[in-house]
Amino acid sequence: GQNIDQPTEMTATEGAIVQINCTYQTSGFNGLFWYQQHAGEAPTFLSYNVLDGLEEKGRFSSFLSRSKGYSYLLLKELQMKDSASYLCAVPSYGNNRLAFGKGNQVVVIP
Amino acid sequence: EPEVTQTPSHQVTQMGQEVILRCVPISNHLYFYWYRQILGQKVEFLVSFYNNEISEKSEIFDDQFSVERPDGSNFTLKIRSTKLEDSAMYFCASSDLGVSYEQYFGPGTRLTVT
Numbered sequence: 001g002q003n004i005d006q007p008t009e010m011t012a013t014e015g016a017i018v019q020i021n022c023t024y025q026t027s028g029f030n031g032l033f034w035y036q037q038h039a040g041e042a043p044t045f046l047s048y049n050v051l052d053g054l055e056e057k058g059r060f061s062s063f064l065s066r067s068k069g070y071s072y073l074l075l076k077e078l079q080m081k082d083s084a085s086y087l088c089a090v091p092s093y094g095n096n097r098l099a100f101g102k103g104n105q106v107v108v109i110p
Numbered sequence: 111e112p113e114v115t116q117t118p119s120h121q122v123t124q125m126g127q128e129v130i131l132r133c134v135p136i137s138n139h140l141y142f143y144w145y146r147q148i149l150g151q152k153v154e155f156l157v158s159f160y161n162n163e164i165s166e167k168s169e170i171f172d173d174q175f176s177v178e179r180p181d182g183s184n185f186t187l188k189i190r191s192t193k194l195e196d197s198a199m200y201f202c203a204s205s206d207l208g209v210s211y212e213q214y215f216g217p218g219t220r221l222t223v224t
Contacts, residue, residue, distance in 0.1 A: 030210050042201055042215035043153060050210075087153065091210045096141070096158040096166040098213065103152060 004090060004101035011107045012078055020073045020104045022088035033089040034062050034073045037103065043087055046073070075106070083108045112136045114216035116202050122222045123192055131187045131219045133202030142185045143203040143213060144177065146170070153201070159185065160208075192223045 003025040012018045024032065031050035035043035049055055049064035049071060061074040073086055085103035092099065115134045123129050135142050144156040157167045157177055164177065176188045185204075189196055199220050203213040 033212075037153075042217050044215070045212045048212065089153075092166075096160065096208060097155045097168065098143070099155060100145075100153040 004088060004099060008102065009105040009107070011109060014078055014080060014108055014110055016078050018075050018078065018106060020075070020086045020106065022071045022073075022101055024069050024071070024088070024090050024101075026069075026090050026092070026099075028092075029066055030091045032062075032064055032071050033091070033098070034060075034071075035087045035089060035100075037085045037087055039084075043100075046086075078108050080108050080110070082106060112214075114202055114204055114214050116200075116216035116219050118219060119217065120220045120222070122224065125194060125223055126191050129189050129192055129221060131189075131200050131202075131221070133185045133187070133216055134183050135185055135202065135204030136206075136214055137183070139204035139206045139214070141165075141205045141208050142177075142179070143205075144187045145201045145203065145215075146198040147201065147218075148195075148198045156187070156200075189221075192221075194223050197221060197223045 005023045033048050034046040036046050037043045047062040049062050052064055052066055054063045059076045064071045085105045087100050087103040089098050089100045117132045142159040145153050147153045155168050157171045158165045159177055174190045178186050199218045201218045202216040205211045205213045
């Protein structure tokens, strides 16, 4: 089975940097996704990590440590439009399903 | 850019009624999924579909639920006899190479069971 844990909410100022953490337990590892979800909308893909280390993609970076069962998403130069829930998700190993964490709500204030 | 579409955007139904939620996945994708999200809760996997059959289903996906790909473009989720607790946002998603690849989500159907 899979168990994914994320803290629930944080507030940050425009222009700041925030780090959103995710810990997971899974029987067999097949990568980790980060999705962004604005209120009332569908999740949209941000990143996918399967190897340890940092993947940078513009203002967003994602880090993975497989030995620690840990990932974080780093949001730099925060903009108001970044106010959303950030979901980490782990595909099951050997099964065709994706398990999501509860998400971390980020509120960006001026 | 290709996108997943879903209809209707909002469906209100009475308890015990059957509903069919419709999705048109991205045309060259081979894997299709349904998820649900109860208000304020996490996105939950329901079912995955590949090569015209269910490849995985969750504990939520009981006998009240079924999926179908009636033609080359549509992918449907049927709930046979809706319950109050089926009220949720239902998302369809598709991917080209399986669950370890980016899934593209549709905008969702908000189902309200009264």
